[in-house]
Amino acid sequence: MLKVIGIGPGRTEWLPPAVRDLAMNCDVLIGGSRALKLFPDFLGDQHCLTGDLKASLEVIRTALLAKKDIGVLVSGDPGFFSLLPRLKKEFPGEQIDVYPGISSLQFAFARAGLPWQEADFVSVHGRDLSVLPTQIRHLTGVLTGGTNTPQRVAQFYLDLGQNPNISVGNALAYPEELWQTMDANHLAQEAVPLKNAILILHPELTSVIDDQAKNSANNVRGGRIGIPDQEFLRGNVPMTKSEIRVQVLAKAQISRSDSIVDIGAGTGSISIEAAGLVPEGVVYAIEHNPEAQALILANQEKFGVSNLHLIPGSAPDVFPELPPVNVCIIGGSKGRLEDILLNVPLLEDGRIVITAVTLETISQGVKLLSELDYQDIEIVSLQAVRWQPVHNLHMAQALNPVFILSARKGVRS
Structure with missing residues (x-):
């Protein structure tokens, strides 16, 4: 037998x-x-x-x-x-x-924290790269091998004028395991040898979306901020309310060509609105929670945002994947605020915005920014109240108070 x-x-x-x-x-x-x-x-x-x-x-x-x-x-x-x-x-x-x-496919999607029951998959091991989809409309698992390395797959899409996000799993389950998500441009330049790696191609945002999503996409591309909370896909992940998002983005003083990192991105609400303000720039969303990562990608597709890139993981561990940025927005630090501020690749004169809900966090933030010679340090405390209709009356619905700490990185003499 x-x-x-x-x-x-x-x-x-x-x-x-x-x-x-x-x-x-x-x-x-x-x-x-x-x-x-x-x-x-x-x-x-x-x-x-x-x-x-x-x-x-x-x-x-x-x-x-x-x-x-x-x-x-x-x-x-x-x-x-x-x-x-x-x-x-x-x-x-x-x-x-x-x-x-x-299977390697199961292992990779588990590492990414993503469902794969509707994913496509293909192997380029011993096959021509022409078997790859020219438009990535679904999550797609790709087996690489031989001369068809992950770098060659990334270059395939760059040659098509596309720059999709690609998750790379190499030596999964082994001590030397590598698991990273980056855009095709970064992957094509990756110097680390990647042998028989499995890739997850994230959908290109040219996918067909419904009319409501198209309208949302057009509004985001035009720099729309304060998007109503109910328009975002939420799940069980906390989200920055629209009233706070507006103030955070105002304090960030974003320009059209800025590079932005959103640390602790949650559902991606701030990242998506920020992406609409930088049509010539890029937003990197760092998030460690697999459910939140999936929501970021889902909201990215819904709003048709092409200049947003998810980086799964925790700050500052994933900072080596980041290029220098003009703006850093910190919504969650997991108790590692000092390490984040010491290592974030923020350019001189770059802006930083930190949101906090406790006195201790905001106090630590002010102390650290002062010690690191940040300039124009400013603290704002906000508590929004929404007036909700109840029968023929309107009743107050108070949102949790939030501190917004902003500053500018000093220029070295």
Whole structure:
């Protein structure tokens, strides 16, 4: 009997006991050297898969004639770009039992915190890059390999005049794992070797959207601020209210060609409004919460904002992915405000705006900005009250008070 066994990422801790038992009960194990090392106590015959696939097929054929149970170990899941189709073609009359593993696609989307039931996927390993979609209308998983590196995929889209966000997973589950999201322009210039990485292409914002979203997109592109809260997709993620967003953006003193970083972007409401103010610039939204990351991308698509780039992760850990910026907006620091202010790549004379809801945070912010020689430090405390209709009356609905701390980075003499 022939068993095709998925070993997932190829790490012992990701190997289910059922799969381990299946492999150990085979008479013959066939797989790559890394796969075979997962079963150091296996006492049967072993054959290491190499580039000479014909030799391996002959080993399988001989073992089948001897009525032996053969386990073929494949990385990831057998149903996702594995050796399974070739085995079914070579041994059409044999019973082939297939046992699933965690695919690289599953692992990558899990790392990104994104659902993948409606995603597209394609492999460019050993194939021409022309198999890639020329318009990215859905989340798309891409297997790379050989000469088709992630950098070449990024250049493919740059040559089409596009600059999509691309998540890159390399050596997933291994100590040297790399997981980053960047735009195609940055990825094309990435110097780190990326071998057999999996990519997630984020949808191009030329996708068809409904009339309401189109109207919203046009308004955002025109510099619309104070967008009503209900227009944003919210989920269970906190969002800066429209009255506060207007003041934050006013204190940021944004110019048309500015580069902006929004730290703790939440649903992306500030990032999206800021993007409308910089038609010649760019906004980088840093967010560590997977649900919030998905909402940022969903709101980005709804409002048709093409100059917004999501950077999953926490500040200041992801600052190496940032270019120098003119404006830094901090909505959440996770207790790391000092590290953020010390390391943010803010240009001289750049503006910084910090929002806080506690006296302690605003006090720490003022102290740090003073110590770091920021200029024009200003504190504003706001509490908006909305008057909501109740029958034929209007009742006060107070929003939480918010501190807005703003300053300008001093120019070195």
